[in-house]
Amino acid sequence: MKNIIFCLPLIIISIFSCKNHENQLINKKAEMPLLDINMAEKLVKLSLNCVNKKYPYKIGYRFKDEEWVKPHYEITPSFYGCWDWHSAVHGHWTMVKILKKFPDISLKNEIRSRLNTNLSEENLKKEYNFFQNEFAKGFERTYGWAWLLKLYSELKSWDDEDGIIWSKNLKPLVDLLSLRTQNFLENLSSPLRPGTHANSAFSFSLMLDYIDAVGDQKLKNKINEFSLKYFFNDKNCPVDYEPSGTDFLSPCLAEAETMSKILSSKEFNNWLKEFLPQPKSKKFLNIVNPPIVLDPQDPGIGHLIGLMFHRAWTLNKISSSIDGDEEKKYLYKEIASKHAKKGYEIMFDSGYGGEHWLATFAVYCLTSNN
Numbered sequence: 001m002k003n004i005i006f007c008l009p010l011i012i013i014s015i016f017s018c019k020n021h022e023n024q025l026i027n028k029k030a031e032m033p034l035l036d037i038n039m040a041e042k043l044v045k046l047s048l049n050c051v052n053k054k055y056p057y058k059i060g061y062r063f064k065d066e067e068w069v070k071p072h073y074e075i076t077p078s079f080y081g082c083w084d085w086h087s088a089v090h091g092h093w094t095m096v097k098i099l100k101k102f103p104d105i106s107l108k109n110e111i112r113s114r115l116n117t118n119l120s121e122e123n124l125k126k127e128y129n130f131f132q133n134e135f136a137k138g139f140e141r142t143y144g145w146a147w148l149l150k151l152y153s154e155l156k157s158w159d160d161e162d163g164i165i166w167s168k169n170l171k172p173l174v175d176l177l178s179l180r181t182q183n184f185l186e187n188l189s190s191p192l193r194p195g196t197h198a199n200s201a202f203s204f205s206l207m208l209d210y211i212d213a214v215g216d217q218k219l220k221n222k223i224n225e226f227s228l229k230y231f232f233n234d235k236n237c238p239v240d241y242e243p244s245g246t247d248f249l250s251p252c253l254a255e256a257e258t259m260s261k262i263l264s265s266k267e268f269n270n271w272l273k274e275f276l277p278q279p280k281s282k283k284f285l286n287i288v289n290p291p292i293v294l295d296p297q298d299p300g301i302g303h304l305i306g307l308m309f310h311r312a313w314t315l316n317k318i319s320s321s322i323d324g325d326e327e328k329k330y331l332y333k334e335i336a337s338k339h340a341k342k343g344y345e346i347m348f349d350s351g352y353g354g355e356h357w358l359a360t361f362a363v364y365c366l367t368s369n370n
Helices: 002-029 037-050 085-101 108-118 121-131 143-156 161-187 200-214 217-230 251-262 265-275 282-288 303-320 326-349 352-367
Strands: none
Touching: 037 085, 037 108, 037 352, 085 108, 085 143, 085 352, 108 161, 121 161, 143 161, 143 200, 161 217, 200 217, 200 251, 217 251, 251 265, 251 303, 303 326, 303 352, 326 352
């Protein structure tokens, strides 16, 4: 009997030690890659290398007549590199974000020089004038628009003399695209749900970041109204159908992330239970494991690397929005960590077709929750 009494405290201590060790392991598995200054330099170099790179380039607008058969860098002189307009826009966001986070980075002068030229009043006026053309009214709708608003919010929330000037230069185009988004949502009778650029929920999420940073109540009202009308009653999102072979977004997780920014905590938790399967269920398996990328240098197939980053930051956001259920929160974080690490591991194997945009997804992934 004495031996049993003597051993009991040791057993209790052992149980608690094992539990603590288990939690430590879970936490360790759930750690995201650390964005330190060395990684930041490596990533921002990709944006620096592309924002002024004229070719290869993909034209995203219609030629109205012979007058428009001219180099793209004359038409949109701020955002003409990085393969396409939207990638050039978020390449500038990447540079601003890194400079804000690491003001003494060794590339600071080069970054400022690029931003000073490309975000000049003269160049951005030409960008604004381009959007006045009738044929350009749907140009980059809404993915590129969302990244432009995100770029503006990053500048506007920065206590920096240059940043203040650049944000002022960008403001007319921001106001125009905000208004066009509002008008678009008035006429859109159903959300767009692909795993690529057109996805409505993804754009809404970036725009809500912009709204949180600078305010834009009219746009907020439109996004909230549209999302509540078309997303609030959604149930059983088919995550087992994801991904399509060239997806860089998860349609289900994009919608969940947006709703986490619109609904109250209680509303979101109730909505999520009906919308996503449990993370341990068979239906969630396609989300648990990073997608297989057989040819990372193929610009379409290489999209799957970006999907890893998108899944990571959306799962982290969803996890942070869950009340209680610590196990589910940890599972989401663990899956997120696995995707972020795998994405970073292979992104530099993607060639220019991937590197011109993946730096942004990596940086957003590693900074979106801080």
